[in-house]
Amino acid sequence: MNKKLLSLLLVGLLTVFGLMLVGCGGDDTTTDTTTEDTMTEDTTTEDTMTEDTAAATSGDVEYTIKFAHVVAENTPKGQAALEFARLASEKTNGRVEVEVYPNSQLYNDDEAIEALQLGTIHMAAPSFSKFTGFVPEMQVVDLPFLFESVEQSREAFAGPMGEYLNGKLADSNIMLLAAWDNGFKQLTNNRGPVNAPADVENLKFRVQESDVLVSQMQAWGASAEPMAFSEVYNALEQGVIDAQENTYSNIYSQNYQDVQDYLTESNHGLIAYAVVTNPEFWNGLPEDIRTALDEAMAEATEYNSTVAGQINDENKQQLIDAGMEFNELDEAGLQAFRDASYPVWDEYADVFGEELMTILEDYRQ
Numbered sequence: 001m002n003k004k005l006l007s008l009l010l011v012g013l014l015t016v017f018g019l020m021l022v023g024c025g026g027d028d029t030t031t032d033t034t035t036e037d038t039m040t041e042d043t044t045t046e047d048t049m050t051e052d053t054a055a056a057t058s059g060d061v062e063y064t065i066k067f068a069h070v071v072a073e074n075t076p077k078g079q080a081a082l083e084f085a086r087l088a089s090e091k092t093n094g095r096v097e098v099e100v101y102p103n104s105q106l107y108n109d110d111e112a113i114e115a116l117q118l119g120t121i122h123m124a125a126p127s128f129s130k131f132t133g134f135v136p137e138m139q140v141v142d143l144p145f146l147f148e149s150v151e152q153s154r155e156a157f158a159g160p161m162g163e164y165l166n167g168k169l170a171d172s173n174i175m176l177l178a179a180w181d182n183g184f185k186q187l188t189n190n191r192g193p194v195n196a197p198a199d200v201e202n203l204k205f206r207v208q209e210s211d212v213l214v215s216q217m218q219a220w221g222a223s224a225e226p227m228a229f230s231e232v233y234n235a236l237e238q239g240v241i242d243a244q245e246n247t248y249s250n251i252y253s254q255n256y257q258d259v260q261d262y263l264t265e266s267n268h269g270l271i272a273y274a275v276v277t278n279p280e281f282w283n284g285l286p287e288d289i290r291t292a293l294d295e296a297m298a299e300a301t302e303y304n305s306t307v308a309g310q311i312n313d314e315n316k317q318q319l320i321d322a323g324m325e326f327n328e329l330d331e332a333g334l335q336a337f338r339d340a341s342y343p344v345w346d347e348y349a350d351v352f353g354e355e356l357m358t359i360l361e362d363y364r365q
């Protein structure tokens with residue numbers, strides 16, 4: 001067993017042990033609502049899904065689903081995860097409890113995907129970029145200036161692009177349950193307003209762990225440091241990096257306004273989430289539970305689409321109110337960034353393959 005796998009297993013076991021202690025101590029300051037008999041798991045999929053055979057009466061928790069993600073609760077993903085948990089409980093009369101662990105409390109995204117494959121957790125919703133090391137085609141969503149609107153990205157996820165990526169995930173033993181929105185990424189930095197690629201030259205940007213995003217920054221004349229989301233604030237504060245790209249909701253909820261001065265609306269790329277589960281786990285659930293969870297997921301996805309735009313709009317204004325110097329790229333600036341970005345498309349054409357690239361031609365700006 002390699003070292004990383006071993007450390008994941010250890011983290012999983014320590015988490016379970018920690019939660020058992022919490023359960024015994026009745027500490028209600030945590031978000032954990034786990035009862036002792038849901039905590040009998042080890043690291044296999046079947047065993048992590050505790051079935052309380054004695055609990056046949058309505059209202060007793062029979063299935064506990066651990067859902068880990070990295071953002072704050074007051075974000076589009078954070079809210080949708082909580083809504084899914086509420087709906088899952090409601091639609092199963094309390095037989096299913098979804099424990100949502102936000103803020104990288106359990107794992108960063110890379111670790112969460114591995115933990116999901118191992119069955120230590122049952123659900124995760126990493127951005128498409130985070131699957132790069134598992135299913136490289138997923139980072140297609142990172143191609144700069146791929147989509148013009150969030151609506152268009154939803155169509156793509158529901159159409160041939162989504163189908164294609166779904167097939168690739170299935171080959172890696174990951175099941176896609178839904179695609180959730182966040183919104184478009186914007187630029188922040190500490191040097192000055194950004195109006196054209198020349199303004200980001202030699203800035204060191206944190207990017208998500210995606211090769212396409214590294215290439216994008218290099219194509220703009222900047223440099224890129226792939227880094228887990230939970231490490232970004234400190235890296236900005238300590239000057240390890242001087243810039244980053246993210247959605248308004250992620251910028252605001254992580255308080256980057258405290259460590260970054262300039263905010264530029266560039267809408268150059270999307271952050272969307274692949275809500276995933278372990279197929280062995282999901283298909284092992286009784287049919288009535290699966291049907292209820294599918295309904296809960298459809299409704300939570302609808303809810304996510306409704307709130308994502310609202311939260312990002314509100315957070316944009318809050319960032320401006322907090323004193324960030326704000327500007328929008330004008331048409332000439334946007335075109336200069338588009339032109340600088342197109343070589344990245346060519347660079348990845350072979351990685352993504354002809355079939356996927358042909359599907360993308362419908363969207364490319």
Ligand code: LMR
Nearest residue numbers: 070071127208229246250
């Ligand atoms: C990031 O790492 O910046 C994002 O993927 C975080 C998230 O889940 O939105």
